[in-house]
Amino acid sequence: MELYSLTIHEIAKKIKLKEVTIREVLDSVYSRIDSLESNVNAYINLTKEYAYITADKLQKKINDGLDIGFLGGVPIAIKDNMCMKDVKTTCGSKMLENFVSPYDATVIERLESAGAIILGKTNMDEFAMGSSTENSYFKKTVNPWDITKVPGGSSGGSSAAVSCDMAFAALGSDTGGSIRQPASYCSTVGLKPTYGLVSRFGLVAFASSLDQIGPFTKDVTDMAIMLNAIVGHDDKDTTSVNLEKIDYTKYLINDAKNMTIGIPREFLSEGLNPDVKKSFDIAIDELTELGAKVIDIKLDYIKYSLATYYIIATAEASSNLGRYDGIKYGYRTDKFENLLDIYKKSRTEGFGDEVKRRIMLGTYVLSSGYYDAYYKKAQKVRTLIINDFKRVFDSCDVIALPTAPNTAFKFGSKTSNPLEMYLEDIYTVPVNIAGLPGISIPCGFDSSNMPIGLQFISSAFEEKKLLQLAYTYEQNTEFHKMKPNI
Amino acid sequence: MEDKIKEYEVVIGIEAHAELSTKTKIYCNCSTEYGADPNTHCCPICTGMPGVLPVLNEKVVEYAVKAGLATDCSIAKFSKQDRKNYFYPDLPKAYQTSQFDLPLCIGGHVDIFVNGAKKTIGITRIHIEEDAGKLIHDEFTGSTLVDMNRCAVPLIEIVSEPDMRNAAEVIEYMQTLKGVLEYLEVCDCKMQEGSLRCDVNLSVRKWGAPNFGTRTETKNLNSFKAIQKSIEFEIRRQIEELENGGIIYQETRRFDDNLGIGYAMRTKEDAHDYRYFEEPDLAPIVLSDEYVNSIKNNLPEMPNVRRARYVEQYMLSEYDATQITNSKLLANYFDKTVSLCNNPKSVTNWLMGDFSKMLNELNLEINESKIIEENLANLIKLIDTNIISSAMAKKVFIEMFETGKDAKVIVEEKGLVQLTDESAILKIVEEVVNSNDQSVSDYIAGKDKAIGFLVGQIMKASKGKANPTTVNELLLKILEAKK
Numbered sequence: 001m002e003l004y005s006l007t008i009h010e011i012a013k014k015i016k017l018k019e020v021t022i023r024e025v026l027d028s029v030y031s032r033i034d035s036l037e038s039n040v041n042a043y044i045n046l047t048k049e050y051a052y053i054t055a056d057k058l059q060k061k062i063n064d065g066l067d068i069g070f071l072g073g074v075p076i077a078i079k080d081n082m083c084m085k086d087v088k089t090t091c092g093s094k095m096l097e098n099f100v101s102p103y104d105a106t107v108i109e110r111l112e113s114a115g116a117i118i119l120g121k122t123n124m125d126e127f128a129m130g131s132s133t134e135n136s137y138f139k140k141t142v143n144p145w146d147i148t149k150v151p152g153g154s155s156g157g158s159s160a161a162v163s164c165d166m167a168f169a170a171l172g173s174d175t176g177g178s179i180r181q182p183a184s185y186c187s188t189v190g191l192k193p194t195y196g197l198v199s200r201f202g203l204v205a206f207a208s209s210l211d212q213i214g215p216f217t218k219d220v221t222d223m224a225i226m227l228n229a230i231v232g233h234d235d236k237d238t239t240s241v242n243l244e245k246i247d248y249t250k251y252l253i254n255d256a257k258n259m260t261i262g263i264p265r266e267f268l269s270e271g272l273n274p275d276v277k278k279s280f281d282i283a284i285d286e287l288t289e290l291g292a293k294v295i296d297i298k299l300d301y302i303k304y305s306l307a308t309y310y311i312i313a314t315a316e317a318s319s320n321l322g323r324y325d326g327i328k329y330g331y332r333t334d335k336f337e338n339l340l341d342i343y344k345k346s347r348t349e350g351f352g353d354e355v356k357r358r359i360m361l362g363t364y365v366l367s368s369g370y371y372d373a374y375y376k377k378a379q380k381v382r383t384l385i386i387n388d389f390k391r392v393f394d395s396c397d398v399i400a401l402p403t404a405p406n407t408a409f410k411f412g413s414k415t416s417n418p419l420e421m422y423l424e425d426i427y428t429v430p431v432n433i434a435g436l437p438g439i440s441i442p443c444g445f446d447s448s449n450m451p452i453g454l455q456f457i458s459s460a461f462e463e464k465k466l467l468q469l470a471y472t473y474e475q476n477t478e479f480h481k482m483k484p485n486i
Numbered sequence: 487m488e489d490k491i492k493e494y495e496v497v498i499g500i501e502a503h504a505e506l507s508t509k510t511k512i513y514c515n516c517s518t519e520y521g522a523d524p525n526t527h528c529c530p531i532c533t534g535m536p537g538v539l540p541v542l543n544e545k546v547v548e549y550a551v552k553a554g555l556a557t558d559c560s561i562a563k564f565s566k567q568d569r570k571n572y573f574y575p576d577l578p579k580a581y582q583t584s585q586f587d588l589p590l591c592i593g594g595h596v597d598i599f600v601n602g603a604k605k606t607i608g609i610t611r612i613h614i615e616e617d618a619g620k621l622i623h624d625e626f627t628g629s630t631l632v633d634m635n636r637c638a639v640p641l642i643e644i645v646s647e648p649d650m651r652n653a654a655e656v657i658e659y660m661q662t663l664k665g666v667l668e669y670l671e672v673c674d675c676k677m678q679e680g681s682l683r684c685d686v687n688l689s690v691r692k693w694g695a696p697n698f699g700t701r702t703e704t705k706n707l708n709s710f711k712a713i714q715k716s717i718e719f720e721i722r723r724q725i726e727e728l729e730n731g732g733i734i735y736q737e738t739r740r741f742d743d744n745l746g747i748g749y750a751m752r753t754k755e756d757a758h759d760y761r762y763f764e765e766p767d768l769a770p771i772v773l774s775d776e777y778v779n780s781i782k783n784n785l786p787e788m789p790n791v792r793r794a795r796y797v798e799q800y801m802l803s804e805y806d807a808t809q810i811t812n813s814k815l816l817a818n819y820f821d822k823t824v825s826l827c828n829n830p831k832s833v834t835n836w837l838m839g840d841f842s843k844m845l846n847e848l849n850l851e852i853n854e855s856k857i858i859e860e861n862l863a864n865l866i867k868l869i870d871t872n873i874i875s876s877a878m879a880k881k882v883f884i885e886m887f888e889t890g891k892d893a894k895v896i897v898e899e900k901g902l903v904q905l906t907d908e909s910a911i912l913k914i915v916e917e918v919v920n921s922n923d924q925s926v927s928d929y930i931a932g933k934d935k936a937i938g939f940l941v942g943q944i945m946k947a948s949k950g951k952a953n954p955t956t957v958n959e960l961l962l963k964i965l966e967a968k969k
Contacts, residue, residue: 083537096536103530105537204536208766237539238769316766319571322580323534327632343573366571366761375763 003028004165005483008074008222011168015073018062022055022073022117029075029119033166036486039147041139042161044080045088046120051075054117069115071229076111077167079158080121081128082213083202084108091204092124092136092154095324095331095350105202106234107171107213114229119167122157126352127321128178128206130154131424134415135354143186144484145450149408152182152424155216159186162216164486169226170216175206176309177404177428179214180440184403184453187442187482189217189470192428193227194460195435196241199234205320207313208239210432219480220441220471224248227463243461251464256472257291259465261456262396264299271423273406279444279452280402283473287400290472297392297399301384305430306422308385311365311378312433318362324350357418382433389434393459398469401427403440403453431457439466442479451479487722490729494690496721497698498656499648502663503641504673505617505681506549512616512640513540513583520679524622524633532638534578539767542567546640547590547771549672550614551781553642554591556666556788557609561778565590567614567765572758575632576619584643586762589613590771596666597790598658599808607659608647617641642672648687648698653717657710660684665789665812683708686717689734690724699724700734704741704748716741719748792817800830806838819852819859826863829870836862840880844887856890857883865893873897874904875954905951908960911944914952915960918943929965937961 003011003025014020030048037043058068078084081091083101085108090096108118125135133141133156141156143149144164151160155172159182162170172179174192183190192214203213215226228249233242263284268277288294326332326346333345351359365374392399404424414421431438436457443454454473458465474480511518514531531538554561568586591612598605619634644663650656664682667673675682689701704720707713719741724734741748787795789811796807811817816837823833841862845855865882868874874882874897882896889896897903905911918940919926928936944957 081537083535089536091536099536101537102535103538201539202537205767236541238541239539239767315763319569319581319761319763322571322573323536323578325573325575325580327575328533328578329535339575363761366763368759368761371761371763 002032002165004032006168007218008071008168008225012070012072012074012225015062016068022059022062023052025073026051026055026075026117029165029167033119036144036164036166039142039486040144040160040164040166041141042122042157042166043077043120044090044092044123044136044138044157047084047087047118048120050087051117051119054112058115058117069113070225071111072115074116074168075119076116077119077122077158077161077170078108079124079155079170079172081124081173081204081206082107082171083204084118084121087121089121089204090138091128092126092138093351093355094137097137097331099330101202103202106199106236107230108202110230110232111171116229122155122161122170124157125154125178126355127204127317128154128173128175128211129317129354129358131177131181131421132409132411132414133157133182134411135352137352140411143408143450144486145186146408146448147486149410149450150185152185152404152408154178154182155190156182158216159183159188159190162186162188162218164484168218169222171213171230172216173203173206173211173213174428174432175210175212175313176432177425179216180428180438180453180455181404181424183216183440184455185408185451187451187453187479187484189220189223189439189441189480191215191223191227191439191463191466192431192437193231193463194437195432196239197437197461197463198230199232199237199240201234201236205316207316208320209316210309210313212432220467220474221249221252223439223470224252224467227467241461246464248464248467251467252471253468254472254475255291256287256469259292259398259469260396261287261292261294261469262297262392262399263294264302264399264401265296267299267302267401267427271405271426272402273446275446276402276405276407276452279446280400280454283443283454284400286476287469287473290476292469295396297396299385299388299392299430301381301388302430304381305385305433306426308378308381308433309425309429310361310422311374312382314358314362315366315375316362318359318366321351321355321359326350354418385430386434389430389436389459397458397462397465399457401455401457403427403455407446407448407450407452427455436460437463437466439470441470441474442482443473443477444479445482451482487726487729491722491725493692494721494725495693495695496651497648497689497691497701498650498652498717499687499701500644500646500650500656500659501685501687502644502646502660503683503685504553504644504663504667504675506546506640506642506672507674507681508543508545508549508640510543511638512543512546512614513638516638518639520676520681522635524631524635527635528637532578533634534580540583540765542768542771543640546614547773548781549640549670550590550612550642551773551778552670552672552785553644553667554594554612555778555782555785556670557591557594557596557612557644559591559594559609559612561773562588562590562592563773563775564588564770566770567768568762569765570760570762572760574618575630576621576634576637578619578634578637582616582618583765583768584615585613596659596662598655598662599804600655600658602804605649605655607649607655610645610647612642612644615641615643648689653714656686656713656717660710660713661812662789665814668814669786669788671786677708677710680708684713686713686720688717688720688724690721690728700736702734702737702739704739705751707741709743712741712743715743715746716748719746723748789814789817796830800824800834802830802834806834810834810837813852815852822859823863823866826860827866827870829866832866832869833862836866836883840883841887855887857886858890861886861890861892868893868897872904872906872953874902875950877954878902878904878950903951904953905948906953906956908956911948911952911956912960914944914947915957915964918947919961919964926965926968930969937965
């Protein structure tokens with residue numbers, strides 16, 4: 001078995017026991033990347049030189065008998081919207097094509113202090129806006145399960161890389177489903193933590209009140225390990241909460257008997273692919289057999305989630321992306337007459353269509369005269385959705401839903417109709433609106449052998465319940481062991 | 487035209503911006519120090535790099551609450567910060583973090599004294615926000631450079647009610663605010679460095695008109711002179727416009743201090759739509775009663791309290807008391823000097839007279855003067871004990887001001903001790919009287935003016951040292967005897 005195909009918990013142990021050197025591990029992953037990258041296009045930049053320098057430092061520590069952390073020597077990929085000092089952070093945009101960050105994101109510091117090695121920066125929809133990674137300025141990442149199909153998005157590069165062993169794990173960001181949906185499409189484990197659990201410092205903002213960083217892993221055990229590395233209060237992010245540190249691996253318990261799973265049945269009819277529905281139903285039956293209690297629940301306002309999301313997210317984005325103006329850094333137009341001209345041309349030429357569409361939407365909903373009808377109303381509906389979830393979690397531990405209504409689709413099949421693309425986020429968006437945690441785990445394949453994801457959602461800061469249920473499901477199924485034939 | 491002006495009532499409201507004297511900026515740890523090399527007090531946060539997040543400096547809230555309490559505002563238990571979105575090269579995030587609908591302080595007032603009469607000026611609100619950077623236009627290369635040292639320096643904006651009616655009231659209001667902020671030590675109030683500046687909202691209407699006229703806003707005035715001149719300019723402009731059948735547009739204006747004229751920057755039609763919305767990166771500001779009370783209980787004595795004390799305790803006029811107490815430095819100087827010489831009237835006269843005139847000429851604050859409190863107290867004591875005359879004191883004072891020497895030292899060095907010995911003075915008086923027959927006969931003939939000449943001669947003969955009161959007494963006695 002090749003080293004690159006192992007999980008974090010397997011490879012970390014081998015490194016620690018000196019069965020392999022960190023260089024050997026890096027060689028294995030980079031050669032895997034070398035052989036697949038021209039097909040997959042998962043990465044925007046590789047940080048190879050820096051990775052080997054880090055590897056040698058860590059190896060020396062091991063040889064000196066020192067502890068190198070629980071991620072010691074494990075190569076991990078980072079979505080290219082997280083800042084890493086002296087490395088390009090492009091956000092998949094022409095606007096930031098040559099932007100080199102002067103500082104490290106908190107998650108980078110945390111991963112590195114746990115001993116991880118950063119492999120490179122992965123491809124994504126421009127500024128994390130999209131559900132297929134087709135909106136990247138640089139390249140199209142393919143789905144390793146079928147290279148004619150998208151990997152999902154916006155963290156498509158991260159999910160694709162993990163699914164075909166081009167990284168042991170990766171970080172993504174999830175504003176409306178950008179971790180869970182590509183995890184579902186590529187058959188990886190993807191978790192969007194509770195809003196405030198992981199520091200956003202250094203994550204290039206898309207929609208500040210919705211964005212959250214989370215990992216992609218090959219299995220649930222690795223997910224618990226990754227959470228241990230990145231969770232925790234950060235003085236640099238006042239929206240990050242200060243909770244007692246917990247060891248998530250303690251919740252890798254193969255037992256669903258104490259769990260009540262709520263299912264919002266009426267949310268599972270319209271637009272849901274029959275293959276996805278079938279896999280979902282089988283998964284729920286499996287969990288019932290494993291001892292979980294399954295009940296029907298009703299979420300009254302969840303149907304307004306997408307509308308609410310596309311007002312709040314675009315409003316915040318229109319403000320967050322104002323700083324890309326061609327003045328301080330990033331793309332600046334070649335020819336301009338005056339200041340207004342610099343702004344107009346730099347932004348017109350530097351941003352892609354979807355980004356511009358959302359900036360315009362967000363600018364519109366915040367404009368005087370429209371603010372009350374859109375933004376203010378959306379904030380009110382957001383409160384209703386939050387309360388809706390709170391009420392439901394009085395009667396169940398976890399809500400189960402498909403991660404996405406469909407499996408991965410063909411390139412270009414939804415680009416002409418943005419609304420159709422937005423509908424791919426219907427099951428993931430409510431979680432961000434309510435600030436809750438959600439996990440996607442592999443739960444089957446459709447008739448054309450494309451992966452299907454099962455999503456669990458819990459109340460805030462109950463990631464441990466998600467991990468326990470996901471672990472139980474994983475221990476009793478084989479889907480997570482399936483690898484794409486690429 | 488001057489008659490026409492009298493037909494109008496002027497209505498003015500002020501938005502004052504005060505840079506808070508916190509050590510660090512509002513959302514990062516960069517220094518707020520003024521005058522550093524360009525772009526040396528910056529970091530990824532205050533320069534708006536991708537991915538950064540703000541962390542509110544708690545001192546900013548404390549300072550703003552102090553200002554609110556000192557101006558009788560209610561302090562909001564719950565307030566929030568909002569983004570004000572617009573594009574400009576001195577604003578790296580493309581939004582200014584400010585407070586929109588839920589400011590920190592609401593509904594206060596300050597009392598001002600104009601021509602001895604008290605007037606209450608309402609304060610609508612005080613909110614916290616961040617300053618922008620500075621653009622430097624390089625005429626040599628024709629390029630524009632950005633200095634981001636000032637980006638995210640904390641500000642409070644103090645918004646008044648439209649309660650002022652002329653430039654004098656505005657000046658008094660700004661003096662009063664300046665005093666309050668200085669006493670609180672929340673702002674250094676150096677107007678020439680822009681740490682205290684204001685926007686003037688001004689409209690005119692015919693006396694008795696039910697509604698306010700359309701107002702204009704003149705931005706960024708940073709000297710009392712500019713405030714005064716811009717108000718006078720704008721009053722005249724608006725009235726002339728109306729009298730000529732024109733209309734006033736709601737617009738933002740600038741005032742060119744050098745040329746003494748104002749001009750429109752932009753009208754309401756192309757005004758910014760700032761698209762305010764709640765800053766999602768910052769939690770709401772929630773203050774407990776304990777927090778607000780502990781600040782309240784530790785406020786220093788404020789100018790208005792001190793002013794009342796001066797009037798009561800030292801019998802100062804309202805005007806003098808106001809002038810002295812408006813500046814904390816001046817009032818502290820006053821207190822110490824009075825404690826050393828026990829003559830508040832004389833201290834007041836020096837501070838309000840020659841001393842402030844000389845300081846103003848050199849643009850110095852009183853703490854930058856070479857004359858320390860002990861020196862001034864000693865000078866006053868020399869006068870009060872008749873060792874030197876007032877006239878001599880003025881000369882001594884000039885030397886003190888220039889050299890920083892103590893009054894006693896100067897008096898000794900120059901042998902300036904006053905001649906108070908009556909017999910010695912009498913001798914000089916007699917000599918002068920005897921050698922100036924003409925003046926003496928003029929006086930006897932009823933020409934009172936002649937006495938001035940004689941006094942002058944006597945002072946000259948005594949090298950200015952004779953006590954003037956004694957000279958006058960003795961001279962009159964001798965002259966009367968000759969009648």
